[in-house]
Amino acid sequence: MTEKRPLVWLSAAHSKSKVRSALVYRWELTDFNAENPVPLLLSPPVGAKVGILDLSEGATDDLPWFEHWLEALNLSYWVGIVAHRPISGTRTAQLITRYCSDFHTLPVDSDRLDTVLGHLWGMAVIREPCGTLPRDGYQSLVLEGNSLAIRQSRELLRRFAVTAEPVLIVGESGTGKDAAAQFIHQHSTRASGPLVTVNCAALPESLTQSELFGYEKGAFTHALSAHAGRLEQAIGGSLILSSIDELNLEQQSAILRFLQEGQIERIGGSNPIRIDSRIITTASQPLTELIEAERFRSDVYYRLGGLEVRMPPLRERREDIPSLAEALLDSSALGAEHKPLGDAAIRSLVNHSWPGNFRELQNRLRQGLLLCDRDEITPEDLGLAHAGNNTGDAAASNLSLEEFRARAERQALSCSLALAHHNISAAARILKISRVSFYRLMEKYNRGHSGSHYRQGSPPKGDLP
Numbered sequence: 001m002t003e004k005r006p007l008v009w010l011s012a013a014h015s016k017s018k019v020r021s022a023l024v025y026r027w028e029l030t031d032f033n034a035e036n037p038v039p040l041l042l043s044p045p046v047g048a049k050v051g052i053l054d055l056s057e058g059a060t061d062d063l064p065w066f067e068h069w070l071e072a073l074n075l076s077y078w079v080g081i082v083a084h085r086p087i088s089g090t091r092t093a094q095l096i097t098r099y100c101s102d103f104h105t106l107p108v109d110s111d112r113l114d115t116v117l118g119h120l121w122g123m124a125v126i127r128e129p130c131g132t133l134p135r136d137g138y139q140s141l142v143l144e145g146n147s148l149a150i151r152q153s154r155e156l157l158r159r160f161a162v163t164a165e166p167v168l169i170v171g172e173s174g175t176g177k178d179a180a181a182q183f184i185h186q187h188s189t190r191a192s193g194p195l196v197t198v199n200c201a202a203l204p205e206s207l208t209q210s211e212l213f214g215y216e217k218g219a220f221t222h223a224l225s226a227h228a229g230r231l232e233q234a235i236g237g238s239l240i241l242s243s244i245d246e247l248n249l250e251q252q253s254a255i256l257r258f259l260q261e262g263q264i265e266r267i268g269g270s271n272p273i274r275i276d277s278r279i280i281t282t283a284s285q286p287l288t289e290l291i292e293a294e295r296f297r298s299d300v301y302y303r304l305g306g307l308e309v310r311m312p313p314l315r316e317r318r319e320d321i322p323s324l325a326e327a328l329l330d331s332s333a334l335g336a337e338h339k340p341l342g343d344a345a346i347r348s349l350v351n352h353s354w355p356g357n358f359r360e361l362q363n364r365l366r367q368g369l370l371l372c373d374r375d376e377i378t379p380e381d382l383g384l385a386h387a388g389n390n391t392g393d394a395a396a397s398n399l400s401l402e403e404f405r406a407r408a409e410r411q412a413l414s415c416s417l418a419l420a421h422h423n424i425s426a427a428a429r430i431l432k433i434s435r436v437s438f439y440r441l442m443e444k445y446n447r448g449h450s451g452s453h454y455r456q457g458s459p460p461k462g463d464l465p
Contacts, residue, residue, distance in 0.1 A: 004026060004027055004028040005026070005027055005028065005047075005121060006027070006028050006030065006045040006046065006047050006048040006049075007023065007027035007028065007029050007030070007048070007050060007051065007052065007117065008029075008030055008032065008045065008048050008050070008051030008052070008073060008075060009029050009030065009031050009032070009051065009052045009054060010031075010032045010034055010051055010052065010053050010054065010066075010069055010070070010073070011031070011032075011033070011034065011052075011053075011054035011055075011056075011057070012033070012034050012035050012054075012055075012057050018110070019081070019108040019110045019113060022110035022111075022114070023110065023113070023114060023117075026114060027117070028045070030045045030048070032069060032073070034065050034066050034069050035065070036065065037065055037068065037202060037204065038065065038068045038069055038072045038199075038201075038202040048073075048075060049075060049076045049077065049120075049121055049124035049125070050075060050076065050077045050078070050079070050117055050120045050121050050124065051073065051075045051077075051078050051079070052078070052079055052080075052081060052117075053066075053070070053078045053079070053080045053081070053095065053096075053099065053100055054080075054081045055080060055081065055082050055083075055092050055095065055096075056081050056082055056083045056106055057083075066095055067095075067173070068201050068202055070095075070099050072199070072202060076120070076123075076124035077101045077120040077121075077123070077124060077366075078099050078100045078101065079100060079101065079102050079103065079104065079113065079116055079117060079120070080095070080096045080099075080100040080102070080103035080104070081103070081104050081105075081106070081108060082096070082103055082104075082105055082106070083105070083106050084105055084106070085105055086103075094355060094356065097355075097356060097360060097363065097364075097383070098174070098355075098356035098359055098360050098363060099359075099363065100363065101120060101363065101366050101367055101370060102116050102120075102367070102370070104116075119370075140179045140182070140183065141324060141327050141328060141358075142175070142176030142179050142324070142358040143157075143176060143179055143180065143183060144320075144323070144324065144327065145317055145319075145320030145323065145324060146319065146320065146323075147312075147316070147317040147318075147319050147320045149312035149316045149317050150312060150317055150320060153180070153309055153310065153311055153312060156307075156309045157180055157183050157184055157187075157309055158187065160184060160307045160309065161183070161184045161185075161186075161187035161188045162187070162188065162189070163307070164189075164278060165306050165307050166278075166279040166280070166281070166303065166304050166305075166306055166307065167181075167184055167279075167280050167281070167306075167307045167308070167309065168281050168282075168283065168287070168304050168305040168306075168307070168308045168309070169181055169280065169281070169282045169283070169308075169309045169310075169311060170282070170283050170284075170285075170286060170287070170308060170309070170310050170311070171282075171284070171310060171311030171312070171313070172284060172311075172313050172357055173284055173356070173357065173359070174314075174356050174357030174358050174359035174360060175311040175312065175313055175314070175357045175358065176311050176357075176358055177242075177282040177283075177284075177311055178197075178240070178242060178282065180282075180309060180311055181197075181238075181240045181242070181280045181282055182195070182240075184238070184278075184280055185237070185238040185240075185278070185280065188238065188278060190236065190237050190238050190277075190278050193235075193236040193237025193238070193277075194233060194234055194235075194236065194237035194238075195234075195237055195238050195240070196230050196231075196233050196234035196237065196238070196239050196240070196277075197240040197242055198211075198212065198230050198239070198240065198241050198242065199242050199243060200241055200242060200243045200244050200245075200246050200247050200251075201242070201243040201246040203246075203247070203251065205248060205250055205251055208250075208251045208254050209254055209267055210227075210229070210267055211229060211230060212229045212230050212231050212254070212255065212258075212264075213229040213231060213232075213258075213264045213265065213266055213267060214226070214227045214228045214229030214231075214232055214264075214266045214267070215227050215229075215266050215267035215268050215269075216266050216267065216268035216269045217268075218268060219266070219267045219268025219269075220267070220268070223267075223268065226266070227266075228266075229264070229266065231258060231264055231275050231277070232264070232266075232273060232275065234275070234277040235275060235276055235277055236276060236277070237277055237278070238277060238278040238279075238280055239277045239278065239279055239280070240280045240281070240282070241279065241280070241281040241282070241304075242281075242282050243282060243283065243284065244281045244282065244283055244287075244304070245283040245284060245285045245287060245290060245296065249295070249296075249297060252296065252297045252300045253297070255300070256297070256299060256300055256303075258275065259279075259300065259303040259304065260303065262274060262275055262276075263275060279304065281304050281305075287301045287304075287305060288301070313354065313357055314354035314357045314358060314360075314361065315353055315354050318350050318351075318411070318414035318415065319350075319413070319414040319417040321346075321349050321350050321361070322341070322346050322349065322350065324358070324361060325341060325346075325349055325361065325365055326341070328361070328362060328365055329341070329365060329369075338369075339368075339369060339372050339375070339376060339377055340375075340376045340377065341368075341376065341377050342376040342377060342378055344378060344379050345368070345376070345377045345378055345379050345381070345382055345384075347379075347415060348379035348382060348384035348385075349361075349364075349382070349384065350414060350415045351411070351415070352384055364382045364383060364384070365377075365382070367381070367382065367383060368381040368382040369381075406445075409441060409444075409445070410445050412431055412441075413427075413438075413441055413442065413445060416428075416430040416431050424438060424439070
């Protein structure tokens with residue numbers, strides 16, 4: 001009999017559906033309940049590569065933990081199950097778009113689902129031994145690009161890396177905060193030391209002190225031996241406090257003394273331990289706004305936010321999108337045979353609003369590769385058939401005529417540069433304007449045009465078409 005493959009089933013409640021019963025003959029199912037927060041010691045099944053995201057019960061707005069579970073389980077591919085086709089803009093649609101390579105509506109065809117899972121499993125297996133980039137390798141692609149926004153962030157990361165000061169990295173989900181934190185460690189004087197990451201979003205209040213500070217033998221009933229906490233493990237290296245905006249006020253108070261004095265005491269211990277480590281924190285929400293809302297302590301913020309880097313969302317980096325997409329496709333990190341993007345697909349990528357940022361870009365490209373049955377990927381393959389003329393902002397109705405014009409000009413710059421692979425002469429021809437006019441637009445919107453970032457062609461000689 002063929003050995004069963006491990007399959008993760010993530011849902012809001014234990015599923016007893018017929019499709020689940022049909023899958024157990026070929027798959028070893030392991031259930032995880034997203035009604036509860038992610039445990040600190042999460043143990044996904046060994047060798048798991050694919051999973052089912054079961055959203056068929058609906059009411060995802062009442063369950064805040066789905067994203068945390070999806071990130072913590074860290075599988076290669078997810079397949080969604082929903083009661084009906086998700087409505088654009090809903091949380092269910094966002095979860096499917098950002099994390100899933102495919103989705104099925106009820107009633108599910110179990111044979112088709114099994115085939116899709118087997119195909120994705122095969123893709124995951126092919127990725128592993130073929131010398132593809134490791135996870136942090138292709139995740140670091142998010143830091144690449146020539147847009148002004150990412151160049152400014154990258155320059156700050158380089159400058160801050162060589163200091164010993166704490167760094168706060170702020171940005172929306174999927175903008176590359178973790179990659180930026182790792183960049184700082186790798187380019188610091190502590191690069192040879194340990195890199196310890198604490199996921200604050202998955203840190204229960206009751207375990208905060210034992211997890212961070214450690215404990216001595218006999219400190220409590222099950223403390224059968226001494227245990228070094230995460231802060232102590234980071235001595236000589238860097239400590240990343242990821243999603244620190246998810247800590248409640250009590251948890252923030254617990255780490256304040258460490259931030260003030262640079263030392264801790266294990267639970268049950270009396271000897272202070274000096275913690276010599278670089279502190280890097282990430283947050284999805286501006287901490288100053290949380291302070292105003294009395295959800296974050298100002299004394300903690302001022303000890304963490306001395307140096308701050310904002311990671312720009314993908315919609316502010318539109319000219320980078322084609323090169324990022326091509327880099328992902330070329331790296332084989334998406335686990336499928338490479339196919340090129342058609343011009344229409346590039347335009348749809350550039351014009352999309354990208355609520356899921358880089359993570360959504362990866363998933364849309366993976367979907368495009370799986371669905372494409374032509375020589376090149378189309379907007380339909382990417383699920384962006386209607387994105388060609390999308391301005392990507394529901395608030396556009398409040399813009400003045402001047403703001404509309406400025407937005408259109410910026411969009412034209414980004415799209416033409418993307419289609420021309422940053423060749424200024426070619427981009428100007430796409431817009432049917434001279435290179436001098438194109439330079440003026442770039443200057444107007446602060447899109448510098450140094451030779452290291454754009455291919456310029458011959459120098460402009462006049463403002464003639």
